[in-house]
Amino acid sequence: MEFGDVVARRRMVRRYRDEPVDEATLAAVLDTATRGPSAGWSQPVRFVVVTEPAMRAAIAALCGEPEHLRRGLDPWLTSAPVHVVVAIREADYRERYAERDKAASRGPAGWHVPYWWVDGGAALQLLLLAAVYAGLAAGFLDVADPDGLRRLLGIPSDVAPLGLVTLGHPAPDRRSGSLRRGRRPAAEVVHHERW
Ligand SMILES: Cc1cc2nc3c(=O)[nH]c(=O)nc-3n(C[C@H](O)[C@H](O)[C@H](O)COP(=O)(O)O)c2cc1C
Numbered sequence: 205m206e207f208g209d210v211v212a213r214r215r216m217v218r219r220y221r222d223e224p225v226d227e228a229t230l231a232a233v234l235d236t237a238t239r240g241p242s243a244g245w246s247q248p249v250r251f252v253v254v255t256e257p258a259m260r261a262a263i264a265a266l267c268g269e270p271e272h273l274r275r276g277l278d279p280w281l282t283s284a285p286v287h288v289v290v291a292i293r294e295a296d297y298r299e300r301y302a303e304r305d306k307a308a309s310r311g312p313a314g315w316h317v318p319y320w321w322v323d324g325g326a327a328l329q330l331l332l333l334a335a336v337y338a339g340l341a342a343g344f345l346d347v348a349d350p351d352g353l354r355r356l357l358g359i360p361s362d363v364a365p366l367g368l369v370t371l372g373h374p375a376p377d378r379r380s381g382s383l384r385r386g387r388r389p390a391a392e393v394v395h396h397e398r399w
Pocket residue numbers: 214215216217344345346347380382383
């Protein structure tokens with residue numbers, strides 16, 4: 205598949221067929237997701253991959269799916285055969301920038317932007333695109349209770365989940381109401397030479 209087709213086909217999918225993702229495909233998707241850039245090559249991103257049905261059901265409950273179902277939404281999380289928690293470890297930057305070759309660099313204490321979230325976002329985007337390239341679909345959900353997710357999955361206290369990716373074979377679902385807003389035209393968001 206051409207890169208442009210992968211990008212064009214990617215959309216957040218919130219319902220999946222009752223069909224597992226084969227192990228080799230999942231491994232390839234995750235391998236791609238680990239290849240993103242990171243400041244100082246600190247490599248702060250961690251993934252927790254959950255396929256076991258009871259744990260996926262527990263994650264769905266933690267994320268409020270029963271309430272979503274009562275409101276008439278699709279069984280997004282329970283229908284997805286794979287959940288991937290994407291998380292970052294901020295301490296990786298402090299450790300990396302304490303190394304000798306980084307002594308002269310402005311490290312995390314001087315950054316105007318917390319680059320762990322930037323690098324986590326880059327990994328997230330790779331994961332979403334790799335899923336499409338592999339013939340799967342993916343969705344991303346903000347997790348309102350990251351501490352609950354930490355407890356459920358045994359994620360260490362210095363690792364922060366940034367959200368949950370669902371992976372699987374797409375089933376017909378409802379498009380997000382937000383898409384009614386349409387895409388901002390390039391002329392509005394791209395500035396040439398100066399703002
Ligand atoms: C940081 C981030 C958080 C999001 N959180 C949610 C969410 O909690 N629930 C949801 O249904 N969609 C969520 N989305 C999906 C967006 O609504 C979606 O990307 C946007 O409407 C554009 O649609 P598309 O990705 O299908 O093109 C999130 C997307 C991003 C990038």
